[in-house]
Amino acid sequence: MNTTKSEQLFTKAQTMIPGGVNSPVRAFKAVGRHPFFVERAQGPWIIDVDGNKYVDYVCSWGPGILGHAHPKVVEAVQQVSAKGLTFGAPTAGEVELAELICACVPDVEMVRLVSSGTEAVMSAVRVARGFTGREKIIKFAGNYHGHSDGLLVKAGSGLMTQSVPDSAGVPEGYAASTLTAVYNDEESVRRLMEENSGQVAAIVVEPVAANMGVVPPKKGFLEFLRRITKEQGALLIFDEVITGFRLALGGASEYTGVHADLYTFGKIVGGGMPLAAYGGRRDIMSCVAPLGAVYQAGTLSGNPVAVTAGITTLKILMEDTGIYERLDRRAAKLEEAFREKGLIVNRVGSLLSAFFMPDRKETVSNRQTADSDWKIFETDGVKKVEIERYVENYEDACRCDREAFADYFNRMLERGIYVAPSQFEAMFVSDAHSDELIDRTCSAIRESVE
Ligand SMILES: *Cc1c(COP(=O)(O)O)cnc(C)c1O
Numbered sequence: 485m486n487t488t489k490s491e492q493l494f495t496k497a498q499t500m501i502p503g504g505v506n507s508p509v510r511a512f513k514a515v516g517r518h519p520f521f522v523e524r525a526q527g528p529w530i531i532d533v534d535g536n537k538y539v540d541y542v543c544s545w546g547p548g549i550l551g552h553a554h555p556k557v558v559e560a561v562q563q564v565s566a567k568g569l570t571f572g573a574p575t576a577g578e579v580e581l582a583e584l585i586c587a588c589v590p591d592v593e594m595v596r597l598v599s600s601g602t603e604a605v606m607s608a609v610r611v612a613r614g615f616t617g618r619e620k621i622i623k624f625a626g627n628y629h630g631h632s633d634g635l636l637v638k639a640g641s642g643l644m645t646q647s648v649p650d651s652a653g654v655p656e657g658y659a660a661s662t663l664t665a666v667y668n669d670e671e672s673v674r675r676l677m678e679e680n681s682g683q684v685a686a687i688v689v690e691p692v693a694a695n696m697g698v699v700p701p702k703k704g705f706l707e708f709l710r711r712i713t714k715e716q717g718a719l720l721i722f723d724e725v726i727t728g729f730r731l732a733l734g735g736a737s738e739y740t741g742v743h744a745d746l747y748t749f750g751k752i753v754g755g756g757m758p759l760a761a762y763g764g765r766r767d768i769m770s771c772v773a774p775l776g777a778v779y780q781a782g783t784l785s786g787n788p789v790a791v792t793a794g795i796t797t798l799k800i801l802m803e804d805t806g807i808y809e810r811l812d813r814r815a816a817k818l819e820e821a822f823r824e825k826g827l828i829v830n831r832v833g834s835l836l837s838a839f840f841m842p843d844r845k846e847t848v849s850n851r852q853t854a855d856s857d858w859k860i861f862e863t864d865g866v867k868k869v870e871i872e873r874y875v876e877n878y879e880d881a882c883r884c885d886r887e888a889f890a891d892y893f894n895r896m897l898e899r900g901i902y903v904a905p906s907q908f909e910a911m912f913v914s915d916a917h918s919d920e921l922i923d924r925t926c927s928a929i930r931e932s933v934e
Pocket residue numbers: 599600601602603605628629630631690695723724725726750751760
């Protein structure tokens with residue numbers, strides 16, 4: 485694989501850009517190599533500056549549900565760009581996108597457009613505090629909600645990859661009002677709610693966690709969060725920046741049937757442009773300025789070009805009634821290939837993670853895993869329990885073998901398949917991944933997992 489131009493660019497980039505990249509996980513540190521620099525991307529393909537071509541399962545970390553450079557999205561963006569790039573004044577497109585979001589997610593009665601997922605969650609938390617008059621929030625270890633100060637506590641994603649549990653530069657005071665619970669562990673939530681009775685503004689959660697690898701909620705977990713927040717006068721915030729418009733048009737709330745008070749969206753909703761959103765109950769969203777007392781603003785919020793990319797993407801998803809079933813079927817094939825190789829796979833729709841556990845078929849006898857798939861078997865006359873799906877929280881995910889993952893990543897890349905350069909990111913399946921490419925990927929998986 486020729487990487488001359490990428491290497492040159494990376495060397496130069498490092499002299500001016502911290503680590504040579506504008507977002508840490510792009511640096512490929514966890515897989516022991518240097519990043520490739522992208523020249524262009526089309527459909528399922530991403531092509532680097534040295535002309536290497538990969539099947540892309542990163543999909544820009546989530547937005548690319550239709551594949552790269554969908555002709556309809558590109559055309560719409562080109563047309564609207566010619567009319568001006570930003571006005572700082574309202575446009576019809578913003579109304580249309582709001583309408584589409586509200587139609588897809590009926591719990592969203594009012595919505596605000598912002599420019600990044602970070603901003604969306606930060607703002608939703610501020611609104612929750614403003615509405616309830618309370619200061620504390622509960623988040624889960626391994627859930628990532630962007631890089632705002634108050635939410636960089638036990639966050640997953642890039643922080644996990646780099647083994648940085650918390651960021652330097654976050655004042656202790658911020659972290660103090662962020663309480664951390666264990667994903668899928670009701671008791672940990674109950675305890676925090678009791679100890680901080682009357683002080684918790686909101687529980688913020690990834691309804692299907694996808695930033696410590698994919699970790700689905702156990703049966704009843706989201707329902708429990710709904711119940712306890714209601715009982716205690718706190719709000720429930722679903723961070724659907726990844727899951728929104730991916731698991732279903734209505735995101736995780738449609739997929740799971742559990743309804744939150746506030747939602748955040750990003751990634752897909754911007755159709756590949758910098759756009760995100762937060763919204764929810766009308767009475768709560770009425771707190772947002774200029775209607776209410778919670779301030780939130782943005783020079784480029786609701787940018788007309790980004791809005792157009794979002795509208796076009798959502799419309800394609802709405803008109804294509806078979807897309808989610810197709811994505812699910814293709815992702816299931818990948819799941820099967822990983823399972824054949826003995827990996828632990830968590831998959832929810834088109835989001836999946838194969839975990840490289842240290843002893844692939846770990847046997848555990850006393851774990852609390854009521855909802856997991858159990859298998860009882862006997863070796864040398866000793867009865868043991870084998871648990872197939874046991875990555876249920878941050879601690880579980882942290883046990884995986886990062887070196888084995890790095891080897892797999894590099895072998896896949898050599899075979900022209902680009903998966904996320906970290907064990908703790910999801911594999912994203914897009915509609916551009918044809919059955920043929922999926923089969924090719926399955927073969928690569930069989931060859932690449934030792
Ligand atoms: C990506 C992500 C964010 C942050 O979005 P940015 O656009 O990167 O700021 C927030 N929450 C979740 C669940 C995400 O996956």
